[in-house]
Amino acid sequence: MVAARAQQSSGDYYEGLSRKIGFSQMIAPHGLEITYDKTVHVIFPAPVRYVDLxxxxxxAGKADGAENVIRVKxxxxxxxxxxNMSVITEDGNFYTFNVKYADEPLLLNVEMCDFIHDGETVNQPNNAMEIYLQDLDNESPRLVRLIMKSVYxxxxxxxxxxxxxxxxVQFLLKGLYAHNxxxxxxxxxKNRTNxxxxxxxxxxxxxxxxVVKRTAMQEQVIYPLRAFNYVTRINGQSSGCTVFALPKFTIPDDKKLVVEMCEKQGGRHQSFEVDNDDLMLAETINELKVR
Structure with missing residues (x-):
């Protein structure tokens, strides 16, 4: 009888030794109504990287031509x-929804405007959780954005x-910074023309x-991971700045980095060169000053 009682389960995970998850650890979901004959669109403040149903x-899936819109039906x-449905966005935020069927959903187009914040901890919504993304070498997306914003x-x-x-037209490198x-x-x-x-x-x-003539030029393309205030048009007599985040790299002595900006349907292309000596002088970002 004693042996039988010893083997009897308490009904709790790990025989009652697991800690219960409190409400302070919960990411509160949003309620979302969907239907069969209509499509519900959910608009996020950043491109969507992951969706789970x-x-x-x-x-559900991304809307054609839009990285930050999910269509659900x-x-x-x-x-x-x-x-339920879960979404992870490029800025490292996690969103969760409880989904139920409705003949006529109350909202067909939902903008997650309450999630749009400036990256400061005090402005973080209580139902968004930061995710570390692999393409940023597991760097905090929020910190990356804050660094770019601070430089800008x-x-x-x-x-x-x-x-x-x-x-x-002038194309300048104003600063070069390194962090992790x-x-x-x-x-x-700068566009000095009209x-x-x-x-x-x-x-x-x-x-x-x-580059020796009649030989194939060896190129290694480095793709920016993020861009802050990516300027696509510079009006006449005006200027604009952009901060690009790139994966860490070095430049061999016999090579150079060429940064090229091409004009759409035009010929005013611009380019500048960066040597490894310039790269090694990149200023270190003080993380405390941008948080």
Whole structure:
């Protein structure tokens, strides 16, 4: 009888030794109504990186051509059991929804405007949780954004010898910063003409310093991970700054980094070069000053 009692389960996980999750650890979900004959769109303040659906009663996916909009609808009519949906966005926030069927949903287009914040801890919503993303080398997306924002707002020109000036347009490297495994390039475009400059793309490429004719030029393209205030048009007699976050890299002695900005449907292309010596002088970011 004693042995039987010893083997009897208490009904709790790990025989009552597990700690219960309190409400302070809970991310409160939002309620979301969906239906079969209409599509509900949920708009987030940052591009969506991950979506998980609680059951096959839901169909969801990114809206075509929009990275921050999720479309959701019911896979079958009048399902009765409530389910859920979870979303992770590029800024490292986690969102959760309890989803149920409704013949006529109250809201067909939902903007998560209460999640739009400036990155400060005091302004974080109580139902968003920061996620560390692999493409940022597990750096905090919120901290990356704060660093870019801080560099942009301070707007200091730390570098004065790197840039290009052609056709009345200037493309400058104002500053170069380093924090953990990321590099931050602070760039500026000045348009001294009266014709607007539309940016087609900006590329970062490591190429050979000396290219022998009739041989293939070796290029290593480095793709920016994030951009703060990405300028796509510079009106006449105006300027604009952008801060790019790139993965950490170094430049061999026989190579150089070429940063090229091409004009859309135009020929006023700009480019400047960065050597490894310049890269090694990148200013260290003081994390305490940007938090």
């Amino acid at each position: 609680g059951s096959t009663n839901l169909i 019911a896979a079958k009519k009048h399902f009765r059991q409530e389910t 707002k301070q707007d200091k020109r730390k570098i004065r010898h790197i840039g290009s000036k052609r056709f009345g 495994d990321l590099l931050y390039f602070h760039t500026q475009v 014709v607007p400059f539309d940016v087609d793309f900006v590329t970062y490429k490591i190429i050979d310093k000396k």
